[in-house]
Amino acid sequence: MAHEAIARPLFEADVAALTDPAAERLQLVVHTKQWPVLDVTVAHSKPLRLRFTCDSWNTLAPSIQLQAIDGTPLRALPPGMSGIFNPGPHPTTGLPFVCMRGSREYHNHPGHQNDRWDQYRNVDGMNIVGILMQLKDEWQKKTA
Amino acid sequence: MNHGNENHKPLGVAVITPLGPFPNDDDYRRAYEGERIQSVLDLVKEAQHLTDTSDWVVKVDGRTLDPNKTFSEEHLSCVVEIEWHKAEGGGGS
Numbered sequence: 507m508a509h510e511a512i513a514r515p516l517f518e519a520d521v522a523a524l525t526d527p528a529a530e531r532l533q534l535v536v537h538t539k540q541w542p543v544l545d546v547t548v549a550h551s552k553p554l555r556l557r558f559t560c561d562s563w564n565t566l567a568p569s570i571q572l573q574a575i576d577g578t579p580l581r582a583l584p585p586g587m588s589g590i591f592n593p594g595p596h597p598t599t600g601l602p603f604v605c606m607r608g609s610r611e612y613h614n615h616p617g618h619q620n621d622r623w624d625q626y627r628n629v630d631g632m633n634i635v636g637i638l639m640q641l642k643d644e645w646q647k648k649t650a
Numbered sequence: 651m652n653h654g655n656e657n658h659k660p661l662g663v664a665v666i667t668p669l670g671p672f673p674n675d676d677d678y679r680r681a682y683e684g685e686r687i688q689s690v691l692d693l694v695k696e697a698q699h700l701t702d703t704s705d706w707v708v709k710v711d712g713r714t715l716d717p718n719k720t721f722s723e724e725h726l727s728c729v730v731e732i733e734w735h736k737a738e739g740g741g742g743s
Contacts, residue, residue: 523668525670525671526675527675527676528666528675531664531671532733590738606738607739629702630668630700630701630736631667631706631735631736635670636667636668636736639668639736640735640737640738640739643707643733643738644738647712
């Protein structure tokens with residue numbers, strides 16, 4: 507686990523990219539980006555709220571919870587979801603989860619423990635906002 | 651139609667990446683309709699010190715663009731807001 511003294515400045519530097527104008531351009535509503543949580547809603551005909559818990563960033567990938575717009579965890583996904591939006595249940599959380607490199611629930615899933623976060627964590631585009639942009643894009647594509 | 655003039659029509663381009671908007675929060679970079687999209691992405695890459703964007707995707711309003719085409723060839727004009735980020739990967743648990 508990364509100490510807060512290390513993780514917090516990295517988190518704050520990452521989420522600083524998500525300025526209000528940037529969020530507006532990306533059609534995102536930012537509820538909070540206060541350490542260690544980035545909480546955003548993908549504004550869409552089928553909105554999705556994503557809560558990134560980034561304690562231990564970037565030693566560990568963020569834990570990402572899929573939520574309804576009121577902030578309650580999703581217990582089921584819309585019909586037809588597959589791929590990175592996995593209906594689960596995840597063996598740790600018991601909930602649907604993000605099955606994509608960059609999500610803690612992916613890397614700690616028994617099916618992906620050989621695909622280690624370490625190999626991605628300093629790659630361009632795999633910062634917190636980069637992971638968010640991938641999820642936003644995929645959600646909008648799947649629910650279009 | 652004079653395609654030469656069409657190619658010289660200016661447009662304003664913003665590119666939003668995981669490191670934030672280019673050129674900045676509020677402005678647009680001038681480009682031309684006959685210019686390859688990649689030429690603007692190269693500026694972003696330099697400005698944001700990106701090293702490997704080989705598997706990144708270029709999108710406008712959810713539509714994937716070919717960065718080797720011109721703005722005109724991708725039917726883009728006037729004001730364009732591009733999202734540029736790594737392609738999603740994973741799935742299948």
